[in-house]
Amino acid sequence: MKLHGLLDVIFPAQCAACGALGDGLCARCVTVDGPCARRELATLQVRALGPYDGALRRAVLALKDGRRDVAAALAARLAPWLEPGMLLVPVRTTPARRRVRGFDGVELLARTAASRCGARVLPALEPRVRDAQRGRSGAQRRAARDRFACDATLVAGCEVTLVDDVCTTGSTLEDCAAALRAAGARVSQALVIAVANGGA
Ligand SMILES: [Zn+2]
Structure with a gap:
């Protein structure tokens, strides 16, 4: 029996x-096959x-805490939106946080959902260390795609879909999309x- 099975x-x-x-x-708290919420960002x-x-907020916090059972339950709810052959790019957390938790919640969510329906996960995005943003002027921050490094060998020429836990202003998703496009991928959906209101 594998450790997480145990x-x-x-x-x-x-x-x-x-x-x-x-x-x-449970299905009482968040229905399976329920209606979805939509938000339109710039791109x-x-x-x-x-x-x-x-x-949903409690589920997101539990996923951030490293709850595999919650990742599986959320994946079951995202899976109906996927199609065989779809390419998912998770918005991963930093390597330091991955080491603390033992895994990346959003990547596990994407992999579990993908495995249910023949989609694939491309872990092409890697966040750069946030401290690099500190002390920069607004003009220096304009190259927002620098927040994420993108492995072009994984995604160039591909149509991909982003996967993340929460969308607040959408700036993280847009930064990821910019990094993917700079690497030659096409992306129009996350x-x-x-979805949260306000905040950063
Ligand atoms: Zn419940």
């Missing part, structure tokens, strides 16, 4: 929102399971768990 026995899946046993997110169409509050 952990599933010791810590059975539990709804991140209400605590019910059996699934990382991207964003599709979300719903607004960033209540059960799938996220929740």
Whole structure:
């Protein structure tokens, strides 16, 4: 039995929102095959399971905490939006945070959803260290795509779809899209768990 299989026995899946046993997110808290929320950014169409509050907010926080059962439950809700052959690019967190948690929540979400329907995940984006942004003027920050490095060998010439946990202003998704386009990819859609209002 693999380690996370063993952990599933010791810590059975539990709804991140209400605590019910059996699934990382129960169907009462967030419906499966429910309606989606949409947001239009400058160059991207964003599709979300719903607004960033209540059960979805708790699910996102549990995913950030490293809950694999929640990743699986969210993946089951994103999977109906995917098609065989789709190429998903997760908006990954920094390598330092990945080491702390043991895995990247958004990448696991994308991989689990993709595995359910014949889509594929291309881990082409790598965030650059945020501190590099500190102390820069607005003019220096204008090259927003510098926030992410993109492996062009993975995505050049491909039509890809971004996957992230939360879309707030959309600036992270747009920065990712800019990095992907600079690497020769086409991208017009992002799938996220929740859309939030305001903030950064
Ligand atoms: Zn629940």
